Amino acid sequence: MRRTLTLARKEFIAMFRTPVAYLVIALFLTVASLWFFGVHQFLGRNVASLRAYFAVVPLLFVVLLPALTMRSWAEERSSGTAELLLTLPFSELQLVAGKFLGGFALVCVMLIPTLLVPLSVAPLGRFDPGPIIGQYLGTVLLAAAGLAVGQCASAVSRNQISAFLSAAALLMVLTAFHVVNAVVPLPPTVAATVNQISFLYHFSGFERGVIDSRAVIYFLVVVGASLGWTTHVLAMRRWR
């Protein structure tokens, strides 16, 4: 565990050595706030809720999380440091978990300035704190799942561009998979399964302030499966 945390810390610091982390954070804050105050017209709608602010987060993550994860394995591979990394006294799982936790810590740091949104609009109305807690919890889980999927895409890609594009495409499909139901009439069981695969479908509960164990488990399973797949890909590469 200590080794994993050491790796995570190294990864976290390394991310802030490039402008990507700052740009991603600034872009996230700007677009989310522009949507909330400008397009959604928070003041004009006269509703004391941050639901609209968090509603745009999953779509932003489709673009921003791949930008954070595209370097993690694809760059190591293209620069030839991946082999070196695998010779270090770390297991594949420790390497994968370390990089994942580093990225996860960055997203958590990214969310800290967003606390200013509820604080700055609080004087306007009596906001219900319960849903806001749920929205943050959902965002953190969604970010974890997105980062894990992004790492997986990075591990199987040859360079950063393809890692970014494949991760973004994968996240787009996972995020809006439930839209299939609006386009194609499916039998109820299939339609329910389609919903269960969608990130947005599970996130919508958190948006309302409802913590559903199914949604929590779904996001954790996505994290576990993606990290497991990444570990397996690296392990298989070692055996080549």
Place this chain on the structure above:
Amino acid sequence: MTTKAKQRVLFILTMVLLLMIWLNSAHYFARIDLSADRTHSLSPVSRNLVRELGQPVRVTYYLSDRLRARAPETELLIDLLREYATHSRGMVSLSILDPVIAGLTADAEALGIVPQQIQVIERDQQSLATVYTGVVIEYLDRRRVLPVVFDPSTFEYDVTSAIRNLVSDRTPVIGILLGRREETPEREYQILVGELGRTHLLRRIEIGEPIPPTIDALFVVGARDIGPAAAEPIREFLDSGGNALFAVSGVDVDLDTPALPAETASGSLFDLLRERGVNVRHELVLDRAHRTIPVTQEIGTARVQTLQPYPHWISVTAANPDHPVTAGFSELDLFWSSPIDVGLADDNRIEVLLETTGQAWLMGEPFITAPQQAAGFERDARATRGRYVLGVALTHPGRVVVIGDDNFLSNLIHYTGSAHNIDVVERIAGWLTLDDDLASLRARPRGERRLDRIDDPARRLRVGRTAAVLNTVLVPVVVVVGGVVLNIRRRRTS
């Protein structure tokens, strides 16, 4: 087995384990509603109902995207419908369709969904848009339609009662008996008929007509033309354990005359109720807590309409919190109400439901009701000031509710914006038709919280703009500048 093969097996087992955890989570789950008042959770009544469904229920919410984008209330309705689907363990399937996009406007209207018109401003042009917000619930070959849904506070009640009626294949029947011959439910009680008709079958009962035994509850509104002979069928109905609401005022007000003249009401209903220990007095009760009435005044050559305080229109907020009809009660408006004396029959089966404030007073004959004669409203106030009973409930042999006002469920509520009166009437209907569970659903507050902490519009705008600039511009700029400065420092150091 080689290490590589072991690695593969371990990977496959991990994936299978995760898949099983995910599949099992659908069967064993828990939910925590963090919202205040558990806004997004169904009441135990609705949860139990959908859990015990034997056959699938299909719910289709026809909702126009144009309305959805403009009315946040519709999101709450969707949330609640999703709750039904969640708790039903697959027995309730939910579809949300925009009839316009799906090309189903004709089908939706044929099912009974009523198109609504709203004003929209698009590209600086104001226009009327036709939108839909109605729900169709299907069970086996049966169907219930909620033609227009919009109010989150009554939505669970409407959906749950519709599902109950579908499953039991029986809709409670309410008989409506109007005590004034010239009135019709369709004209004077249009709103009541519309609202009650969504969850009950309504049947008009003529004065003097025997009350059919198939009726679950009888609503008697007004007493003027119910003589001794006409009161007999009602007496028989009550004696046989029938349930009834009596909305009767001891004073008749003529709403067709602008001066609103009033006279003592007569009729045998008062004797019938007195026999049961409820005495509706032939007086008016006025209260410090009251509504306003629009009054037209002539100032010079101009006619000006102003809102004037009118203590005859009582705003009732004091209610019995322990009775299913008034538990969680918020408000009821009564118009020219009469006080009720209870306890004459020394009967503990009578419960007080509604009362005035302690600052109410009575008015006997001659009645002063014209809004222009406000100076005379407190004529008898000094001698009669106190708290008065406005509504009671009896529980033997059947269930009976008596309210000393026959206008509180008329179309008047449309002009006074007293939609809460319908809530109370629905709860009375639920209790009278022996559906206490349904009556309790009416007590649940729902709705979006508003930005109402700052009254001053200029200050409100200032605070809102400050928040927008802070979060959209200042914070991201600080992040970028911070990043640039740190990188420059790092480069210099290295």
